[in-house]
Amino acid sequence: MKKWKAAAAVVLTIVLLSFTLTGCSMPQKDDSTFSVTMVTSDGGINDQSFNQSSWEGLQKFAEETGSEVRYIESKQPSDYLTNLDRATDSYPDLIWGIGYTFADPILTIAKANPDMSFAIVDNAYDDTPFNVTGVVFRAEESSFMAGYIAGMSTKTDKVGYVGGMKSAINDQFQYGYDAGVAYAAKERGVKIEVMNQLVESYTDAAKAKAIANKMFSQGADIVFHSAGGAGQGVIESAKDNGKYAIGVDRDQSYLAPDNVLTSALKNVDTAVELVCQEKMDGQDIGGQTLSFGLSDDAVGIPTENKNMDPEVYEKAMEVRQKIISGEIKVPATEEAYNAYAASLGQ
Amino acid sequence: MQRSEFFKNFWRKPIFATIIAILSGFIVAAIILASAGYNPWTSLGALFYGMFGRPKYISNVIIKSTPIIVTGLSVAFAYKMGLFNIGAEGQYIMGALAANVVGYLVDAPAIIEIPLIILAGVAAGALYGGIIGLLKGRYDINEVITGIMLNWIALYFSNYIVNLEIFHKPNTASMYAINESGYTSLFTQWKTTEAAATFFQEHPFIGDIMRTDVNMGFIIAVALTIFISWVLFKTTKGYQLRAVGYAQEAAEFAGIDVKKNVIQTMLIAGGLAGMAGVLNITGIFPHAVSQLSAFESYGLNGLCVAFIAGGSPIGCILAGLLFGGLLYGGQSLQYMAGAPSEIINIMIGTIVFFVGLEGLVGMIVDRIEKRKAAKSKESGSSDSGKSGSGTGGSDKKETVTTETKQEIQSPELKTLETGKSQ
Structure with missing residues (x-):
């Protein structure tokens, strides 16, 4: 019984205290300020x-x-x-x-x-x-550029892609990137293998790192990610392996200045x-x-890319113009990508 | 007579130490806020405003507290027989998952749907807790270790199920929601009608509350608390559990089957944690399990709640409300005062820490009392005997019981602390 009384006292104290504090109220609507x-x-x-x-x-x-x-x-x-x-x-x-x-x-x-x-x-x-x-x-547009740069820069002709979770948005990155790599492969007249894998998370950096480690050990030398916060694992992995990662959303070169090739910017x-x-x-x-x-300059790549061959950058800028003018139709879905890959094959 | 005794002994009771711990939490948070350059008074004001400032905030605090109260209950129940149910998190996940799967696949009238969902969630949680109980009872494997491991298994299993094509809602991070007949939210249909809109305009207080996911969960949580208290303190089973908790060997000697009791306790504790998952799925938006990148901490918060409540089921309601309030109100701390909401975690940590030091408060009280007694002796006051040896028989008895209680609690508290750090 006594316990009960004590408990009641606690609740009462908290409630009373709260009443004294309601004086400091929420900012009210103010029409003059947006x-x-x-x-x-x-x-x-x-x-x-x-x-x-x-x-x-x-x-x-x-x-x-x-x-x-x-x-x-x-x-x-x-x-x-x-x-x-x-x-x-x-x-x-x-x-x-x-x-x-x-x-x-x-x-x-x-x-x-x-x-x-x-x-x-x-x-x-x-x-x-x-x-x-x-x-x-239209993240597929910047991803296409990232893919093109990866395809032009790779020494092993193997590149990787680490995605977040399966969604229409994530598809834009994956198929835009894959298409960019294919475009570069055609230009160079070689075959470039792309390893695609999803982390199934936007925060699990440890898992993303493990996936990137695997890709690097299988011979990839550039890995692009679109896994949000988890993608930091990909960049860490590139740093540990002395290979390159391509950042996403923001210019992520500050995370590993010597190991980030470029970033597919999404200027939210x-x-x-x-x-x-x-x-x-x-x-x-x-x-x-x-x-x-x-x-709109809402997607793109950074202007400063110290790890990238300036020649590749020039070419990437040409590709950018072609995308803006509509000469290159960047695929954003699996279907569109398959059609695109088929058209390149001809 | 009774009242004066109540107040005289109040500061010797565990609840007094708990209140001190909670106050300490606020004081430490205020100091940290001040040293980080935020006005502690307005910041804490924002926190309290965020908890009680509007009817809907209070409603949201209760909604947020509901699952934590039930997981707290699960931990407290297992704790009564000396088991540390850190696996409540996993049991919660399994309960929520099973509730979602059944609620989505089965589309029956509410009267069948809701019991079916509850049954599925509770069964999933109970079985998952039962694994821990079985390993502990049969093979004497520490329940903390199996609990932590099973938590991770539950997390990834849940993510696997969420991403199965039949359950995954395209372009979201979650499963398909359960069918509407499984909702325990109140007035969901009526809320969107025009009649409701005009009613809310006339009664802004109710309208404000109705903006939240008002649901049956809290009532169920309170009912469960009463039920668990009854089981623990009024039934033979509860007596056996507590006997095992106090002195396992003695209980075994007295003819209580410890192994069987361990398994049964974990089944019930798991079922409770699973029920917490059910309450969340049936009660609040989005009525579905989301892909988890980290634990949502319902089970782990349950540990803190049970700990602050000192293992008392009724105390879990109060501690759960405090916890839910801090978690929910903490978001407005940042929204209104600009202070980082992490301060809430510091506050909670401090409270738990000081609750762990409960014995210290007792010691300080003892010392103050002794000094007082010495002083009054010096001055030769006539009422020196009052605080020293105790005049009434009942008074003496009370002191003895609190002391034994503290003695029993201290080793348990140590376990809790080590568990927390994992």
């Missing part, structure tokens, strides 16, 4: 990838326009919806969900809050609600900034999917 809130995926804000890029884009946007930007970090997928809901509490002008895993949560929250605007990175809906904007990247920050700007300018961006590619 505000944006983003919710990260479970990779966290410092994932060296999407979440981090998006946040950098928002910070830059805030610096340039004086807008108010905030983020909420998710720990697990079941947090997404509650965090989005929390984001709506301060009535921001735009709420971002970072990554395609937000597809369902964004739909749910957008339906519950028809008076607010939402945007999602890396997802295209078949039927986009009027208050949601999908933002996608550029896209996030552009979309925020459009929203701020009062454009109606809802109900559609915006696609960003080489022509």
Whole structure:
């Protein structure tokens, strides 16, 4: 019985304490300042990838326009919806969900809050609600360039690809890259073997490292990854083996300056900034999917690549022009890739 | 009479030490926040606002706490017979997985669907816990080691199943959700209707709560707690379990089949952890298991909850609510005050650490009491006998029981701490 009383006392104390503290309340809606809130995926804000890029884009946007930007970090997928809901509490002008895993949560929250605007990175809906904007990247274009560079630079005529999880987005990287390698192989008149494997995770760096180690020991000398945070394992492996890795999403050469050949950039920050700007300018961006590619400078490769032969870089830039002009149609799906490979074979 | 006794002995009770530990956690967090350049007052204010500031926050805290309370219960139950169920994490994963598979494949009316899902999840968790029990009971293999290993097996097994083509929802990281008849969320259908929308406008308080995944889980968790308390303290089985926990050899000598009890305990503890998984799958969005890159820590948080609760089932509810509140409120700490949410982990770690030092609080209390007694003797006050030898018979008895309790607890606490560091 006494235990009960003591327990009741604890609960009462906490509740009372909370009442005294409710004085410091949430920032209320302020119409004069444009505000944006983003919710990260479970990779966290410092994932060296999407979440981090998006946040950098928002910070830059805030610096340039004086807008108010905030983020909420998710720990697990079941947090997404509650965090989005929390984001709506301060009535921001735009709420971002970072990554395609937000597809369902964004739909749910957008339906519950028809008076607010939402945007999602890396997802295209078949039927986009009027208050949601999908933002996608033609990552196959930068991956094609990465594949082309790998194909032109390889000494062993064996290259590797380490993917994250099977999805339409991941396919863009894989088949874009494979197609780029095939294009280079045709240009050089040799046969280049590509080893493809998925980590089945975006965070398991140890597993990604093991996969890359295996590829290097089987003779590959360049491995490209699109495995988010897990991809750091691939770069570590390249460092340990004295071979090359191709980074993804951001210029990852700082992780291993001597072992990163180049990176297939996905400038999420550029896209996030552009979309925020459009929203701020009062454009109606809802109900559609915006696609960003080489022509918007939203994907590409870094200008500084100290491990790359300058000649290869020049050629890669020519390829870039060909992609922008439409001369090269980069495949983004398995079907398109098979058709593309067949057309090269002729 | 009784009331004054309650207050006199309050600071000798484990609960007092627990409160001190929780306060210490907040103080340490405040110091760290201050040294990192954040205003501790506004930061902790943001934390509390994030827990209680709006009706829906309170609702979310309860939702977040529900599975942790049940895994805590699982750990506390096994702990009563001296078993350290670090495998609760794996049992949780298996329970959630089985619930999702059955809930997706079987589409029956709610009255059949929900019991079926519960049965599947509990059975999966129980069997998985039973493996640990069997290895411990039959071959005397340490349950901590098998538990940790089985956790990893569960994690990768779950990922394997999630990625099977029949279960994997394309372009997501998760399985197909269970059928809607299996939801234990309340008013899911009604919530989206227009009648509900106008009702919510008229009653913003209820409307705010209804924005969350209000579900039956917490009620089930409380019912389970009462049931487990009853089993432990009012049945022969519970008596046997506790007897084994206090003194295994003595219990065996008294004719209790220890091996059988170990296996049964682990079956029940596993079933409870599996139930936690079921509650999450049936109760909250996305109603499906996601591909996991790391443990979601429901089981491991359950360990901390059971520990803070001192192994008491009822205490698990309170400790679980505290834990859920810190985890959920911690996100607004960062959103509103800009402070990193990792501070919550530091706070939780500190609380657990100070709970481990429970004996220390007792020692300090003893010393203060002695000094007081000495002082009052010096001044020749008449009520010196009161705090020293104890005037009433009941008073003396109370002190004795708390002391023995502490003695029994200290070796157990050591086990818990070593386990935690793994």
